[in-house]
Amino acid sequence: MSDSTAPTLLFVIGPAAVGKMTVGAAIAARTGFKLFHNHMTIEPLLRLFPYDSPQFQRLNHAFREQIFAEAAASDLPGLVFTLVWDFDDPADAALVERYSAPFRDRGSRVLFLELTADQSVRLERNAGESRLAEKASKRDLGWSNGNLIGMDARHRLNSLDDFAHMPHLHLLVDNTHLDPDEVAVHAIEHFGL
Numbered sequence: 567m568s569d570s571t572a573p574t575l576l577f578v579i580g581p582a583a584v585g586k587m588t589v590g591a592a593i594a595a596r597t598g599f600k601l602f603h604n605h606m607t608i609e610p611l612l613r614l615f616p617y618d619s620p621q622f623q624r625l626n627h628a629f630r631e632q633i634f635a636e637a638a639a640s641d642l643p644g645l646v647f648t649l650v651w652d653f654d655d656p657a658d659a660a661l662v663e664r665y666s667a668p669f670r671d672r673g674s675r676v677l678f679l680e681l682t683a684d685q686s687v688r689l690e691r692n693a694g695e696s697r698l699a700e701k702a703s704k705r706d707l708g709w710s711n712g713n714l715i716g717m718d719a720r721h722r723l724n725s726l727d728d729f730a731h732m733p734h735l736h737l738l739v740d741n742t743h744l745d746p747d748e749v750a751v752h753a754i755e756h757f758g759l
Contacts, residue, residue: 572674573637574599574644574759575666579651580681581723582714583692585741585749586648589681592750597759599644602633631664638668644759652721653728677735679753682724683742688714 576599578586587603594601607629608617615622637645647665652658666676683691691697692714693707704710717723729736737756741749753759 571641572672573640573642573669574675574677574757575634575638575669576644576646576677576679576753576757576759577662578646578648578679578681580683581688582650582717583688583694583697584681584683585691585746586681588694588696588746589679589741589749589753590646590648592746593679593753593759594646596750596754597643599646599759600637600642601646601648602637603648604650607633627661627664634665635668638672638674650717650723652723653725654722675735675757677757678729678737679749679757680725680729680736680738681749682738682740685715685718687742 576590576593578590578593580586587601587605590601590603593599607626611622611625611629615625634645634647649662651662669676689711692704692710697704725736725738737753739749739752
């Protein structure tokens with residue numbers, strides 16, 4: 567049973583530099599939702615611990631889970647969270663479930679806006695001003711471009727039929743040739759935000 571006053575959780579998912587943060591910001595600006603992009607926890611922790619360290623991983627997930635719990639219990643209209651999801655890694659699916667749990671427990675809608683774009687376009691976006699302003703760890707473009715290409719080669723970062731059982735909760739948009747505002751308007755209309 568859903569609670570009509572419960573905040574909506576909107577995941578914006580897709581590969582690196584596809585435009586998740588920018589589209590999320592455009593949605594937030596039109597809906598009153600709050601944008602919680604994944605680097606809001608990553609960047610402060612990288613100043614203390616390496617990404618692959620147990621300390622980084624524990625703190626990153628603990629901070630996020632606490633933020634999700636507080637947001638789900640709040641009077642916010644909704645929360646937009648950006649995430650790179652490896653669909654072949656069961657740990658990533660379990661993480662999405664953990665992040666969603668406080669919202670689901672309250673009867674909130676949990677939605678998935680999935681973005682895809684050509685790698686060449688994403689490499690251009692990887693050097694975008696707003697991306698580099700929010701994500702200091704991406705400013706070494708040689709490393710960041712290599713990381714993007716490597717992630718694409720090693721992981722399945724877009725879904726296949728993973729959302730077939732819940733098509734009304736998922737929207738896939740190829741934003742190779744779309745600006746963030748077009749994608750935001752389409753998502754808002756599709757999900758009735």
